[in-house]
Amino acid sequence: MNTVNKINRFLAGLPTHVVVIAVCLLWLLPAFGLLVTSLRPFQDINDTGWWTVLSAPKGMADYTASCAACHGDDGKLIATADLTDPELIGKYPRSLQLMAMLRKEIDGKPHMEDLPAPEAQQAADIANYLRRISNIENPPRFTASNYVDALVGYRGTTTYAKDCAAGAQSLDLKCNIRDLLNPRGMGRAFLNTLAVALPATVLPILFAAFAAYAFSWLHFRGRMALFAVLVGLQVVPLQMTLVPISRIYAQVGLNGTFLGVWLFHTGFGLPYAIYLMRNFLGSLPRDLFESAYLDGASHWTAFHRLALPLSVPAIASLGIFQFLWVWNDLLVALVFLGGKNPVLTYQISNMVTSLGAGWHLLTAAAFISMLLPMIVFFSLQRFFVRGLLAGSVKG
Ligand code: HEC
Incomplete structure (x- = not known):
């Protein structure tokens, strides 16, 4: 009898609970997305949605499909063509160069042998991925730089920290604590x-x-x-x-x-x-x-x-x-x-x-x-x- 009562009460309260939870989610989800976005590097924000933050980096799937068979999952399998070597990858700054290289023959055989060559978009993603694993450009998943940039009112094309590390001072940013008082920040x-x-x-x-x-x-x-x-x-x-x-x-x-x-x-x-x-x-x-x-x-x-x-x-x-x-x-x-x-x-x-x-x-x-x-x-x-x-x- 008691358990029946309990179940009855639970069922009676169910619609209210569902509505309350739905309303909470409606508010919390965008706020949460905003929070995650604010903590991501701006390259990533422009590239992918906040919900992809924990998934594999972009281009990895394409790399695995097209290249991993010979170069290995970590890109190091062919010693003479170590894809994690920044010097080697630096020779292919854009997907165009990468595509051209893939079309060339190696020892008289096509580079990719019988595998189909990647399409332009896939090649671009793979190029990005290679820049990532070779550490040429490997932004962390999360960063506080958006907060720093917003606080000091930074308006350049990279980040305040990078500009300051490179010794670039602009008219209104001097790379010291006083920047926090910048009128534009x-x-x-x-x-x-x-x-x-x-x-x-x-x-x-x-x-x-x-x-x-x-x-x-x-x-x-x-x-x-x-x-x-x-x-x-x-x-x-x-x-x-x-x-x-x-x-x-x-x-x-x-x-x-x-x-x-x-x-x-x-x-x-x-x-x-x-x-x-x-x-x-x-x-x-x-x-x-x-x-x-x-x-x-x-x-x-x-x-x-x-x-x-x-x-x-x-x-x-x-x-x-x-x-x-x-x-x-x-x-x-x-x-x-x-x-x-x-x-x-x-x-x-x-x-x-x-x-x-x-x-x-x-x-x-x-x-x-x-x-x-x-x-x-x-x-x-x-x-x-x-x-x-x-x-x-x-x-
Ligand atoms: C069928 C095997 C195979 C596949 C698939 C393959 N490669 Fe290669 N790749 C090679 C071989 C072999 C070399 C030459 C190694 C050498 O020069 O000794 C090479 C060399 C390279 C080099 C170095 C070129 C240079 O400048 O010396 C790059 C970069 C490269 N591959 C990228 C890729 C990418 C990106 C993919 C996937 C889209 C890919 N490869 C797919 C076998 C393969």
Whole structure:
């Protein structure tokens, strides 16, 4: 009976589980592919998909089919024609030369005897494979060079590490640690985004906490009307205010400054923050505050000894929302900071347009920009559900 119950319950839950797993896969698979891609050398990214990362190198199958019979699986079987010798393979830089050589006769017999000669594409793959096993060009399967290149804003044709090893310094890259601050790189942009996001998260929450306390526990006339107006302000679309505010900023010299962006994000974060914080604070037990006032607590004491500690879940969830929103924001940063102090999103969008061929850097750049939000999310997520429910349950 018990096992039957168990099976029944399992079967009843099955559709939900299948759907949940499918949705998870739908999200995780592309993210995983992006991660794998970001760790591959760019030659490989241009050549094969990320799912081939653990399979045999390209050209190996063709080599085995056409050449291994005489040259051996490792290419070393014919001592006078060791295919792992870089000097020998260096004579055949392209598949054309290789094809020509294969068509020549050896000691009066065709090179490949009765085996069919490979087609052009196969020959190209075999040539690549030979360059790999002879170590002329043997990029590792995984590399961090995309991350390094994205961080320093490298825009050459090889990699930053290779260029620097060859002693090539460009105008804006000097091959020392200062390159991390190159204005075209993600390293500098990371710091800029941090400089935008931290105050733009702390300020609105701080002001909202003050305001929410006032709306919940101070008694003044027009309290509810003011609150309603504030909450109603949420309907003002951000895009509508970009032009007027940037004109005002131009007059007071705030365009292109961090202060301007902080103010903007604070202004637009406040209505929702106040709304959520007020609902949370307002649902705290009234007796608690009244007995505190009876004991002679001032509003300031009640605020920072009672209200603040009790509203940590609400503050945390607001913090996550506001931080993620500011971190991922492109529009406001583009309008008010532009290329002067580029943030991560600006830098990424710039990579798409100006680096059509360098999109391998894009994958690394995406992960660089995801890093901090993921840390924030996972460290604060235990507050998340509680905070989302803020104010919805009494008591
Ligand atoms: C039927 C046997 C056979 C097959 C199949 C064969 N080879 Fe060879 N290959 C030879 C022999 C024999 C030599 C000459 C060794 C010598 O010069 O002493 C040679 C020489 C070479 C050399 C050296 C040429 C030079 O510059 O001296 C290369 C490179 C080479 N083979 C590539 C290939 C590749 C690539 C394939 C497959 C597409 C292939 N071979 C298939 C037998 C074969």
